[in-house]
Each structure stands twice: as C-alpha cells, then as structure tokens.
Amino acid sequence: MVEQLSPLAQAFRPGSHGNFADGVGVTLSEIAPGSIVQVAAWPGEEKTLMGAIASVTKLSLADGAGAGAVSERHSAFGFAPGKFLVTDASEGLATALAGAVPSSTGTVTDLSHGRTAIRIEGARAEWVLGKLFAVDFEQAAFPIGSGISTAHHDIFTQIQRSGAARFDLYVFRSFARSFWKMLCHAADEVGYEVV
Missing domain, CATH: 3.30.70.1520 (Heterotetrameric sarcosine oxidase)
Structure with a gap:
C-alpha cells in the first residue's frame, strides 16, 4: 500500500503560535482514523x-x-x-x-481517502469554533458524542464533540489546507499549539 501524504503537510507547523498572554487556548492536530x-x-x-x-x-x-x-x-x-x-x-x-x-x-x-480529520482541543475550543460557525458549541447544547454537518464559506464540515473540551472536524481533503489555515487564524487570538 502506498502511504498517503497529508494535505496539511505544507501548512502544518508544529509548535506554539499566536497570543500566549493567557497561556495556550487550544491545541490543533491532524488525526488519522484508519x-x-x-x-x-x-x-x-x-x-x-x-x-x-x-x-x-x-x-x-x-x-x-x-x-x-x-x-x-x-x-x-x-x-x-x-x-x-x-x-x-x-x-x-x-x-x-x-x-x-x-x-x-x-x-x-x-470516505477514508477523501476526508481529512482535524482535532481542536482546549479550554477555548468552543470559542474558536464559535468564531467560524453559527452553532451553539456549549456542552449543554452540544453534548459529548453529538455531531453536526455545517459549512464555513462553502467548506463543508462535519463536527463531533469527542470529549469535554475536544472536537473532531472532518473536511474534504481538497479543502483541508485552506480550512487548516483558517482554523489557525481563528485560534491566533487565544494562542494555539500545533502537535
């Protein structure tokens, strides 16, 4: 089997980014479900x-x-x-x-070959996602396990809350790099760690 390269490869920059005046607000990572x-x-x-x-x-x-x-x-x-x-x-x-x-x-x-999975986790995850999507991300309205399909500027996104302060986002592989850059910009204000 040929190893599939991540569509985020050129934009994925591990390390700390953004405003850290109040610490790290979120952690961003690419997850790779089989x-x-x-x-x-x-x-x-x-x-x-x-x-x-x-x-x-x-x-x-x-x-x-x-x-x-x-x-x-x-x-x-x-x-x-x-x-x-x-x-x-x-x-x-x-x-x-x-x-x-x-x-x-x-x-x-x-859909394994056509989707990229991105995880956002941390105390400010709901806030960062709220900047991008007109969705109530509070846990009372969006409990663990639940999910939705939505879009941000025509980028179709499926979102599942996979933990108390963790969301998994599934986007079309062809839009993954653009979506990743947008997510990083949205997280810049609270400081983010790429792992």
Whole structure:
C-alpha cells in the first residue's frame, strides 16, 4: 500500500503560535482514523441501520438528529436524517459495515481517502469554533458524542464533540489546507499549539 501524504503537510507547523498572554487556548492536530465511513438508511430503515452500526462498533446510538457516541476506537454520529458518519482507528470499517448493512437497509460509502480529520482541543475550543460557525458549541447544547454537518464559506464540515473540551472536524481533503489555515487564524487570538 502506498502511504498517503497529508494535505496539511505544507501548512502544518508544529509548535506554539499566536497570543500566549493567557497561556495556550487550544491545541490543533491532524488525526488519522484508519477508516471514515458514511452510512445512509433507506426511508423507514433508520433503526435497522443504527442496529447494524452498533453491532460493528459496539456504540449505542440514540435516536435523533446529531445524536452520536464515541469510544477509544470508534465514533459515530447522525449528521442528516438517516445518515451517519462512522470512524474506526483501524482500517476495514467499510467492509465490516457493508457486511452488516443489507442493501435493502441502506448504503455504505468509504470516505477514508477523501476526508481529512482535524482535532481542536482546549479550554477555548468552543470559542474558536464559535468564531467560524453559527452553532451553539456549549456542552449543554452540544453534548459529548453529538455531531453536526455545517459549512464555513462553502467548506463543508462535519463536527463531533469527542470529549469535554475536544472536537473532531472532518473536511474534504481538497479543502483541508485552506480550512487548516483558517482554523489557525481563528485560534491566533487565544494562542494555539500545533502537535
């Protein structure tokens, strides 16, 4: 297998950046899940599809838009009616899900090659993301595991809260460098560490 180079390579500058008058506000990093998969249910098959996701990932998904769950290995969240983004730290998730989701239930699409995953973490993560997206990132409104799909200046972004002060952002690979630079500029005011 040929190693895939990160689209952030030219813009990724490890170290400390921005205003550190009050310390580091956020940490930015590229994460590399082994699998990023979109699963979509045919009308009326949402519960069956959620059961299939649970059987493969061992994640219990609640019903409702944006509901999701995270574990050390997997994450999943609904980002549109009957549509879920599911990740695995290892490769092979698309094959496992395809085996668990009959064609009469829905579809499985491997997005691993077409998405870049970026993590923002820290005390000011909600504030930085709030500068870019018209979304309430407070934990009461956006609990751990939940996710959304949104856009900033036509850059489609799927966001999941993966920890108390941590968000994972999935963007099209072709827009990843531009998005990364924009995120760094947004974090400049609070000081950020690239790791």
